[in-house]
Amino acid sequence: MANKIQVEVAFAAPDKQSILTVSVAEGTSVFDGAVQSGIDKIYPEIDFDSADMGIFGKTVKKPKDQDLREGDRVEIYRPLLIDPKQARLNRAAKK
Numbered sequence: 001m002a003n004k005i006q007v008e009v010a011f012a013a014p015d016k017q018s019i020l021t022v023s024v025a026e027g028t029s030v031f032d033g034a035v036q037s038g039i040d041k042i043y044p045e046i047d048f049d050s051a052d053m054g055i056f057g058k059t060v061k062k063p064k065d066q067d068l069r070e071g072d073r074v075e076i077y078r079p080l081l082i083d084p085k086q087a088r089l090n091r092a093a094k095k
Helices: 030-037 084-094
Strands: 004-012 017-025 052-055 058-060 073-077
Touching: 004 030, 017 030, 030 052, 030 073
Parallel strands: 004 073
Antiparallel strands: 004 017, 052 058, 052 073
16 A cells, blocks of 8 residues: 655635645656545636646646655646736736
């Protein structure tokens, strides 16, 4: 039996956020840890296959290939609604 580690999985919608603590086997990937958390039951809009993920604010390029470590916080990112550069231009134009 593989050793278990504790990790957190976080997601923030515009109106609420959730951080779930989950116990996973050592060697579990970032992707699999997110799936095993069941956070998609709270936020059905999450599409694990297309969502960007990170650990403590640092994007993970290949979440299926990177293993989790004890205490990691997996963050599932929502897609941007508008490019940040365009948002700044829009705000500047309003002034």
